[in-house]
Amino acid sequence: MPETALPKSWNKESKPHKFCPGCGQALALKILGQAIDELDIQKKMIYATDIGCSLLSWSMFNVDTIQTHHGRTLPLSVGFKKAKPEAIVVSFTGDGGGYAIGAQHLLNTAMRNDPITVILINNANYAMTGGQLAPTTLLNQKTTTAPKGRELAQGKPFKGPEMLAQITSEDAHIARGISTNYQQLLEMYKKAISNQIEGRGFSFVEVIAMCPVNWHTDAQQSLDFAEIEMAKIYPIGELKCPQK
Amino acid sequence: MKKEFLMGSETIVKGAIAAGAQMMTGYPITPTTEIMEHWAEEAAKNPALKFLQTEDEMSAGFAMIGAILAGVKAFTASAGPGNVLMQDAFSMAENMRLPTVAFIGQRGGPSTGTVIYSQQELNLTCFGGNGEGLRIVYSTAGGQELYDYAIKAFNTAWKYRFPTFVLTDGYQNKTQSSVEIYQPQEKQVEIVSPTPYLLNPQKQEGTFTHIRNTYNLEQELADVLIDYKKHFTEITPEILEFEDYHTLDAEIVIFAHGIVAAAAKLAVDSLRNEGKKVGLFRPITLNPFPKESAINAVTNKKGILITESSLGQFERMVKSNIYPANTPIFTLKKPAVGIMPEEIIEKINQIFSEKGNNA
Ligand SMILES: Cc1ncc(C[n+]2csc(CCOP(=O)(O)OP(=O)(O)O)c2C)c(N)n1
Numbered sequence: 383m384p385e386t387a388l389p390k391s392w393n394k395e396s397k398p399h400k401f402c403p404g405c406g407q408a409l410a411l412k413i414l415g416q417a418i419d420e421l422d423i424q425k426k427m428i429y430a431t432d433i434g435c436s437l438l439s440w441s442m443f444n445v446d447t448i449q450t451h452h453g454r455t456l457p458l459s460v461g462f463k464k465a466k467p468e469a470i471v472v473s474f475t476g477d478g479g480g481y482a483i484g485a486q487h488l489l490n491t492a493m494r495n496d497p498i499t500v501i502l503i504n505n506a507n508y509a510m511t512g513g514q515l516a517p518t519t520l521l522n523q524k525t526t527t528a529p530k531g532r533e534l535a536q537g538k539p540f541k542g543p544e545m546l547a548q549i550t551s552e553d554a555h556i557a558r559g560i561s562t563n564y565q566q567l568l569e570m571y572k573k574a575i576s577n578q579i580e581g582r583g584f585s586f587v588e589v590i591a592m593c594p595v596n597w598h599t600d601a602q603q604s605l606d607f608a609e610i611e612m613a614k615i616y617p618i619g620e621l622k623c624p625q626k
Numbered sequence: 627m628k629k630e631f632l633m634g635s636e637t638i639v640k641g642a643i644a645a646g647a648q649m650m651t652g653y654p655i656t657p658t659t660e661i662m663e664h665w666a667e668e669a670a671k672n673p674a675l676k677f678l679q680t681e682d683e684m685s686a687g688f689a690m691i692g693a694i695l696a697g698v699k700a701f702t703a704s705a706g707p708g709n710v711l712m713q714d715a716f717s718m719a720e721n722m723r724l725p726t727v728a729f730i731g732q733r734g735g736p737s738t739g740t741v742i743y744s745q746q747e748l749n750l751t752c753f754g755g756n757g758e759g760l761r762i763v764y765s766t767a768g769g770q771e772l773y774d775y776a777i778k779a780f781n782t783a784w785k786y787r788f789p790t791f792v793l794t795d796g797y798q799n800k801t802q803s804s805v806e807i808y809q810p811q812e813k814q815v816e817i818v819s820p821t822p823y824l825l826n827p828q829k830q831e832g833t834f835t836h837i838r839n840t841y842n843l844e845q846e847l848a849d850v851l852i853d854y855k856k857h858f859t860e861i862t863p864e865i866l867e868f869e870d871y872h873t874l875d876a877e878i879v880i881f882a883h884g885i886v887a888a889a890a891k892l893a894v895d896s897l898r899n900e901g902k903k904v905g906l907f908r909p910i911t912l913n914p915f916p917k918e919s920a921i922n923a924v925t926n927k928k929g930i931l932i933t934e935s936s937l938g939q940f941e942r943m944v945k946s947n948i949y950p951a952n953t954p955i956f957t958l959k960k961p962a963v964g965i966m967p968e969e970i971i972e973k974i975n976q977i978f979s980e981k982g983n984n985a
Pocket residue numbers: 433434435436452475476477478479480503505507508509510511516
C-alpha cells in the first residue's frame with residue numbers, strides 16, 4: 383500500500399479523523415490500520431481505547447471497538463480475552479493512561495503475561511487535558527504543570543518498555559517505535575499482534591508520537607523533538623522479541 | 627431439589643452457577659473473600675467456569691465488563707473500600723447499559739471501618755458513581771434468599787441491561803443455614819441467555835460495533851440519559867419487590883431492610899403476641915424503591931419506625947419516597963452495629979407510650 387492511501391480497516395465514515403494536524407497518534411493509528419489489513423484480523427479482533435486523545439479513535443476503525451475509562455483499558459481487555467480467548471485484543475492508551483493512572487494494571491498484566499497487545503503513545507505529556515506533566519516528560523521540558531521545565535525532583539523520564547522487559551517472561555514481546563518510521567513500526571505491530579495470535583502471551587509497543595499542539599512546535603520542530611530529543615532518552619528498537 | 631447446610635458465601639456461588647454465571651473477577655476483602663474462594667474451587671473443578679483474581683477492585687470491575695462485552699455472564703463481589711473503587715466500573719456499566727452483577731457484603735465505614743457488618747453501603751450501591759443511579763439493588767436477609775436472589779440478579783441484569791447488585795453483609799455471608807438448592811427450571815424460572823456486545827456472530831456481515839462512554843455534545847448525553855430513565859421507569863413495576871408483614875391493621879409500621887428486617891420481623895411477632903398492632907414494611911428492591919406500596923403502608927398509621935445499621939441512609943430513602951405522608955416518624959439507628967429484636971420491641975413500646983423521640 384502506498385503510504386498515502388487509507389488502510390482498508392479504517393472507517394471511512396469517521397474521516398477526516400479527529401486528531402490535530404501533525405498529530406503522531408493519527409500516524410500511529412494509520413500504521414495500525416495497515417497492520418490489521420496485512421494480518422487480516424479486522425473481523426477477529428476488538429480494539430479497546432483509553433481516555434486521553436486516544437478516545438478520539440473510538441470510531442476510527444471498522445473493527446468492533448470499546449472506549450473505556452482513563453487507565454482502565456487493560457483490565458477490560460484482559461477480561462474480554464479471558465472470556466473469549468480466540469479473539470485478538472488490541473488496547474490503545476496514552477502514557478498517562480498506561481504509566482500513571484493505570485500503571486498498576488500495566489505492571490500486573492505484563493507480570494501475568496496476559497495474552498493481549500498494548501500500544502502506548504508516548505507524547506511526553508497529557509495531551510487531552512492541555513499539556514500537563516506526564517511520567518514521560520523529558521527533563522527541562524516545559525508543561526503547564528511544570529512551567530519551569532521538569533526537574534529531577536519530579537522524577538526521571540519513565541522508561542516503560544525497559545521496565546516491562548525486566549518483569550515479563552521470555553515469551554513477551556516488548557518494543558519501542560516511532561510514528562514517523564512507517565515500515566519499522568508496522569513490523570513491530572505485526573510481530574506484537576502475532577505474538578498474541580501464536581499464543582505466547584503479552585505484547586507491548588510504545589510509540590513515540592508528536593503532539594505539536596501542546597509542544598507548541600511547528601512541523602520541523604515537532605519532528606526534531608520526537609526523532610532527536612525523545613529518541614535520545616527513549617531508544618527505539620525491540621527489547622524482547624520471542625519470534626526471531 | 628435438596629436441602630444443604632451452607633455458609634452464605636457458598637450459597638451465593640451455588641446460586642450464581644445455577645443462574646449460568648461463567649466467570650468471576652475479584653480482589654479479596656472481608657466479608658466477600660469466601661465468595662471468591664468458593665468460586666475459585668468450583669472453577670478449578672469445572673473448566674467451563676473462569677476466574678480472574680485481579681490486582682485491585684478497579685481491575686476486577688473492568689475485567690468483569692470486558693467479559694460481559696464478550697457475551698459471558700460475569701460477576702464480582704466486594705465490600706467497603708473495594709465497593710468504593712469499583713464505582714469507577716459500575717459508572718461505566720451504567721453509561722453503557724452493561725449487565726454487571728455484583729454481590730456487595732456491607733462492612734463498617736467510612737474508610738476501612740470494620741470488616742464484618744453494617745448497612746452503610748446503601749447510598750454507594752444504589753447511587754454511587756457520577757450518574758443517576760440507574761441500577762437495580764436487591765437487599766437480602768440471608769439464608770435461602772442468597773440463593774434465590776443470586777439467580778434473580780443475573781436474570782434481571784441480562785434481561786433489562788442495568789447494573790444489578792445483591793446487597794448483603796458479613797452476617798449473611800458468614801452465617802451457615804439450611805438452603806434449598808434447586809434448578810431454576812424446577813420453579814419455572816427461565817434463565818435469560820447472554821448475548822455478546824462485541825464480536826457478536828449474529829450481527830450483520832460487514833457491520834462493526836463502536837461503543838463509547840464520551841459524548842461530544844451536552845444534548846447528546848442528555849438524550850441518552852432521558853431514554854435510559856424512561857426505560858428504567860417502564861420496567862420498574864416488573865422489578866419492584868417488597869415484603870409486607872401485617873401492615874394492614876397495624877398502628878405502627880416498622881421500615882427495615884436486609885438482615886435488620888429479619889430482626890424486625892421477630893419483633894413484630896413478639897409484639898403481636900402481646901396484642902400490639904405492629905407491622906413491617908421491607909423493601910427488597912432498594913432501587914427502584916417500592917414507593918406506592920410504601921405510601922399505602924404508612925397511610926393513616928399512628929407512627930413509622932425506621933430502623934437501620936447506619937446513621938440515616940435508609941431513613942433518607944424512605945422519607946423521600948413516602949413524602950408527603952405526614953405520619954409521625956421515629957428512628958432506631960445504629961451505625962455499623964447489629965440491631966436485636968429486643969431493641970426494636972423496646973423502641974416500639976416507647977412509641978406506644980408516646981415516649982419515643984420523633985426523628
Ligand atoms: C479518572 C480520570 N481522571 C482524570 C481524567 C481527565 N483526563 C482525561 S485525558 C487525561 C490525560 C490523558 O493523557 P494521556 O494518557 O497521556 O493521553 P494523551 O491525551 O496524551 O493522548 C486526563 C488526566 C479522566 N478522564 N479520568
